[in-house]
Amino acid sequence: MDKLHVSIVGGSGYTGSELLRLLVNHPYVEIDQITSRQDDGKNVTEIFPFLPNKIKNKFVHPDNVSFDKSDLIFFATPNGIAMNFAETLVSKGKRIIDLAADFRIKNIQLWEQWYGMKHACPKLVETAVYGLSELKKNEIKNAKIIANPGCYPTAIQLALYPLLNKKIINEQSIIIDAKSGISGAGKKNDDNLLMAEAYDNFNAYSVQGHRHEPEIEENLKEITNSKDIRALFVPHLLPMVRGIYASIYVDLTEDISEKELNSIYSVAYDQSIFVHFMGVNKIPKTKMVRGSNQCRISCFKRHKKLIILSTIDNLVKGAAGQAIQNLNIMFNFQEDAGLNYIPLNP
Structure with missing residues (x-):
């Protein structure tokens, strides 16, 4: 079985690092690109030494990245970033999971009021699926853009x-x-x-x-x-x-x-x-x-x-974990693939 190629925009933040922690053990996924402005050119394991040696990637500046080989792109970025990439990526057949809030609220006027910026692609908001995994499975399966819910x-x-x-x-x-x-x-x-x-x-x-x-x-x-x-x-x-x-x-x-x-x-x-x-x-x-x-x-x-x-x-069910759960539903993988972790105790 060919692995799914995924990239992470904003890989050096908390949700980005949590995506990496979970994805390195995902049986059906291979990590393509990981972007970071401040860590451009550095080995990912230099910034995150807790990650195993199986990650060989270096961080890439988002202005220089290519997603040509990626099937899906995670956006672990601040609000207002994913919406500027979305139209181009979707037009190229890429699928998106946005861990920020760009696609969570259908009412564009209400979104702009709360987030203090003009939305860059309101038409895509109409078709984006709110990715509350347990309650939106049928919609998630065919979604081009997933709005990962807030924590x-x-x-x-x-x-x-x-x-x-x-x-x-x-x-x-x-x-x-x-x-x-x-x-x-x-x-x-x-x-x-x-x-x-x-x-x-x-x-x-x-x-x-x-x-x-x-x-x-x-x-x-x-x-x-x-x-x-x-x-x-x-x-x-x-x-x-x-x-x-x-x-x-x-x-x-x-x-x-x-x-x-x-x-x-x-x-x-x-x-x-x-x-x-x-x-x-x-x-x-x-x-x-x-x-x-x-x-x-x-x-x-x-x-x-x-x-x-x-x-x-x-960081898991409230962010990276639910994002991967949504990926699993989108591509018809086992729903708990890469997520079968027992809670930490103590």
């Missing part, structure tokens, strides 16, 4: 989908209290991300509104055929490297037993390799998923409310 939206939507789909919660009173490890902010110069600032500290941010909020609302409406989902989302920064933990509060619209809750989630995810409903009244922990492509979910019923808990590794 927060992945954990949150997987937790909410079964309930919204069954129409048993008030879709206009969803409150989301979510936390992320520092790597979720990417590799950049920011005083707030320094160890001396982040260690032994905990805080909310973007309290007046976060750009993942419209992504969550728009895509949950689409996959559940709901008319007007409203989510109040407040993110927090945890003094840890990896992890997303979402605590979600919703109002029940009908009385439902714990047995029925177990059934709803089990039916939704009983065929899933990576999403695990632990049962009601269980506590997911970030170490249950650290370094893996897994998502752990549980819920508690209190009075007429539900508290839903969901955790993922932001």
Whole structure:
């Protein structure tokens, strides 16, 4: 079997390095090009000595790269980069998985409002597929462009989908209290991300509104055929490297037993390799998923409310892992190819 040739634009960041960590052991993939502006010409293993010797590539400057031999290109870049390459690559028959936000929101006016730039290829946004792997498999298979979901939206939507789909919660009173490890902010110069600032500290941010909020609302409406989902989302920064933990509060619209809750989630995810409903009244922990492509979910019923808990590794299921899962679906590989990692413990 001929291997699939893939390239990574933005290979020196956290999501880029995580893609490399996972792809080197993928049985059906060969890495073609890896771009980096600051590390142009350097051996990849010089920058990432944790990678095995099987990577012989050097970083290539994005202005000098050729994707002629690539079947698929990952964009592990800041927002606003992939959209400038997309039309040319798609016209050449290349397929794209964008780990940034360029294709996540169909409403272009809303996207431009939240991301503060004009979209370079709005027509391609119409045909791009939002790559929430467990819930969009049929669409992902034939997609030319995959909009890889954000890390927060992945954990949150997987937790909410079964309930919204069954129409048993008030879709206009969803409150989301979510936390992320520092790597979720990417590799950049920011005083707030320094160890001396982040260690032994905990805080909310973007309290007046976060750009993942419209992504969550728009895509949950689409996959559940709901008319007007409203989510109040407040993110927090945890003094840890990896992890997303979402605590979600919703109002029940009908009385439902714990047995029925177990059934709803089990039916939704009983065929899933990576999403695990632990049962009601269980506590997911970030170490249950650290370094893996897994998502752990549980819920508690209190009075007429539900508290839903969901955790993922932001760099794996929240980024590189889900991107590779989408690649596997696109090319009809085993869904867990290159992703069969047990979570790290301790």
